[in-house]
Amino acid sequence: MGGSNMLLSVRNLYMWYPIRRFLSIVGYVKAVEDVSFDLDRGEILALVGESGSGKTTVGKVVLRLYKPTKGEILFEGRNIANLDGKELMWYRRQVGYVQQDPYGALPPFMTIKRILEEPLIIHGIKKEERIDRIYKALEEVRLTPVEDFLNKYPHQLSGGQQQRVVIARALILRPKLVVADEPVSMLDASVRVEILTLFRELQKIHNLGIIYITHDLATTKYFSDKIAIMYAGQLVERAPTQDLLKEPLHPYTQALIKAIPDPDPRNRKIFRETPAGEPPSLINPPPGCRFRSRCPFAMDICMKDPIEIEIKKNHYVKCWLYANK
Numbered sequence: 001m002g003g004s005n006m007l008l009s010v011r012n013l014y015m016w017y018p019i020r021r022f023l024s025i026v027g028y029v030k031a032v033e034d035v036s037f038d039l040d041r042g043e044i045l046a047l048v049g050e051s052g053s054g055k056t057t058v059g060k061v062v063l064r065l066y067k068p069t070k071g072e073i074l075f076e077g078r079n080i081a082n083l084d085g086k087e088l089m090w091y092r093r094q095v096g097y098v099q100q101d102p103y104g105a106l107p108p109f110m111t112i113k114r115i116l117e118e119p120l121i122i123h124g125i126k127k128e129e130r131i132d133r134i135y136k137a138l139e140e141v142r143l144t145p146v147e148d149f150l151n152k153y154p155h156q157l158s159g160g161q162q163q164r165v166v167i168a169r170a171l172i173l174r175p176k177l178v179v180a181d182e183p184v185s186m187l188d189a190s191v192r193v194e195i196l197t198l199f200r201e202l203q204k205i206h207n208l209g210i211i212y213i214t215h216d217l218a219t220t221k222y223f224s225d226k227i228a229i230m231y232a233g234q235l236v237e238r239a240p241t242q243d244l245l246k247e248p249l250h251p252y253t254q255a256l257i258k259a260i261p262d263p264d265p266r267n268r269k270i271f272r273e274t275p276a277g278e279p280p281s282l283i284n285p286p287p288g289c290r291f292r293s294r295c296p297f298a299m300d301i302c303m304k305d306p307i308e309i310e311i312k313k314n315h316y317v318k319c320w321l322y323a324n325k
């Protein structure tokens, strides 16, 4: 077991979505299989992978918007995987969610005041305290003077301002953990850094644990303490950010790092190779390493499921290349 600083420990998590035809289940999308990671208080974990690799599913299961098929989610040492009723309500107060698309995340017919008041009402915060909290939340995300924003509707704000409201709403119940799913990917490049910097500041002030879901490895350097790489529903590598970026071990991670655009014009002619092919279907994923059909180092043994190995302190990889090290 981790020390008292451990906020979240996800262990052997599985999430299968049933495929229904008429009234029967005819199969499953095995979106997440055997995923394990830890997060300390005040720490940011970047969950990185390409579209469809299962990142959002992990986030939604951790938030307990979905009940996992199997596995444990220890929050402050307590397994929340199967909570329901009042206990689930208690847990929902401990966690916040910043969705990908601020336009879709905010109800269009509610004012900003009403949007921020909603979670406070649901969780029984008294009326006198509510307006005070709304003011503080808007000040924190620098939507000031607050009076100018309270009675506006989402469509009257810019994309960046809308995402500030989404962040204010996620933090208004003072959660300990926030899942931020591609929080800046829908915004203009000029606003992205601004929003990530603000988020980082708030994270430090409130000692928040954050799961930062992204397909963009380039931003993790500035916005994460550690990284977990997902491929086709599984984690293939996890390590402190500097270690992973400096010494990527899994061939998939190596390919992702090679694909990061390089701002140095001297390197513009370097060919950025990404492995050909596509991830396997998650309905019937093949046994063994799921990356093997695209891997330049594939061997016969890759037909067997690789085991996660700790290569050096806190640097884990799931790949047969490292099995005897």
Ligand SMILES: Nc1ncnc2c1ncn2[C@@H]1O[C@H](COP(=O)(O)OP(=O)(O)OP(=O)(O)O)[C@@H](O)[C@H]1O
Residues within 6 Å of the ligand: 017, 018, 029, 031, 049, 050, 051, 052, 053, 054, 055, 056, 057, 058, 215, 282
């Ligand atoms: N509600 C659902 N029912 C059935 N299958 C789903 C559901 N939600 C996601 N999936 C499937 O689960 C797999 C993982 O999807 P998920 O959205 O978690 O991936 P992702 O890495 O977050 O991708 P993206 O970056 O595109 O959001 C995909 O094959 C997806 O089609």
